[in-house]
Amino acid sequence: MSQHVVPPSVYVKVFGGLTILMILTWVMAFVNLGVFNPVVAVTIAILKALLIVLFFMNVKYSSRLTWVFVAGGFFWLLILFFMVMPDYLSRDWQAPVQPW
Amino acid sequence: MSHSSDSLVAHHFEDIEQQNESAVLGMWLFLAQEIMFFGGLFAVYLVYRYKYPEAWAAGSTDLDIVLGTVNTVVLLVSSLTMAMAVWSAQTGRQKGLVRYLLATLVLGSTFLVIKAFEYYAKFVHHHVPGASFSFHSEHFPNADEGHVQLFYCLYFIMTGMHALHMVIGAGLLIWLITLALKGKFGPDRFMKVELTGFYWHFVDIVWVFLFPLLYLINRHH
Numbered sequence: 001m002s003q004h005v006v007p008p009s010v011y012v013k014v015f016g017g018l019t020i021l022m023i024l025t026w027v028m029a030f031v032n033l034g035v036f037n038p039v040v041a042v043t044i045a046i047l048k049a050l051l052i053v054l055f056f057m058n059v060k061y062s063s064r065l066t067w068v069f070v071a072g073g074f075f076w077l078l079i080l081f082f083m084v085m086p087d088y089l090s091r092d093w094q095a096p097v098q099p100w
Numbered sequence: 101m102s103h104s105s106d107s108l109v110a111h112h113f114e115d116i117e118q119q120n121e122s123a124v125l126g127m128w129l130f131l132a133q134e135i136m137f138f139g140g141l142f143a144v145y146l147v148y149r150y151k152y153p154e155a156w157a158a159g160s161t162d163l164d165i166v167l168g169t170v171n172t173v174v175l176l177v178s179s180l181t182m183a184m185a186v187w188s189a190q191t192g193r194q195k196g197l198v199r200y201l202l203a204t205l206v207l208g209s210t211f212l213v214i215k216a217f218e219y220y221a222k223f224v225h226h227h228v229p230g231a232s233f234s235f236h237s238e239h240f241p242n243a244d245e246g247h248v249q250l251f252y253c254l255y256f257i258m259t260g261m262h263a264l265h266m267v268i269g270a271g272l273l274i275w276l277i278t279l280a281l282k283g284k285f286g287p288d289r290f291m292k293v294e295l296t297g298f299y300w301h302f303v304d305i306v307w308v309f310l311f312p313l314l315y316l317i318n319r320h321h
Contacts, residue, residue: 005190006183015180022172029316037320041312048308056183056301058294062124069125073132077139081146088147 004061014055021048127295155247157318158240168315171214178207179304186297189290198280205273229253265303272296
């Protein structure tokens, strides 16, 4: 067969990694990191998503064309966030009133 | 016809490799659309979280973290059983395929039942957006009730759309199980299982982001 068959040992290892990351995100949520709590949570979530996409969804063993399609999907998501957030984050910014 | 003898390959494809890759690419195009769909919801969540941090903290810490965590584990295990179902199909293990698909279906249904109990508790406590919505937080007295209602709107839309995807996934699993029982899958024909797996794992990824953003990131207060 042309398709790459991933052995169960890989799936079990990936599952182990996902479980460790889940426990980590749970523990870190109760530590007060200030503004970095959401950053840590999202970073761990991205790592988990990477594990799932690369191994459970076999992208690691896929053709370059598949990589382009996958990267394209997530790239559009980045465009969405990087266009929307600067707009909303800066709406409350006002020039200081000139005292005269 | 040069390749008409091979009935597995449709006439417009060169070989099985090209046919399989086309299916994978088509599925990823669909998933890219799904990424945009859920991405829009996450963007709305992010904007209002920035605008109303108190209300978001109040609503978020009121969610049931135990049920949310159990559901996270249930979904992670279901992704493993789905991956094992694909492996079973690829290696011609007919019984294993049916068992792993059934296990995935049972785990997916467990997730939905737990979610239903969570929704039920929100109905009882008047935390469902609408005329009877009422919310008072001792820890976050400054949280505006209307803004907390907005949090719950997003909570129900995001988890509701995720649950709808789970229901569709369960339907696909039942379809696969009936095909597997008829012996329709094997080492040279497993793309239906593989692509349903893609869908299932994608829905898991959505929950991987929903769980920390909705349940976890305000717990340190």
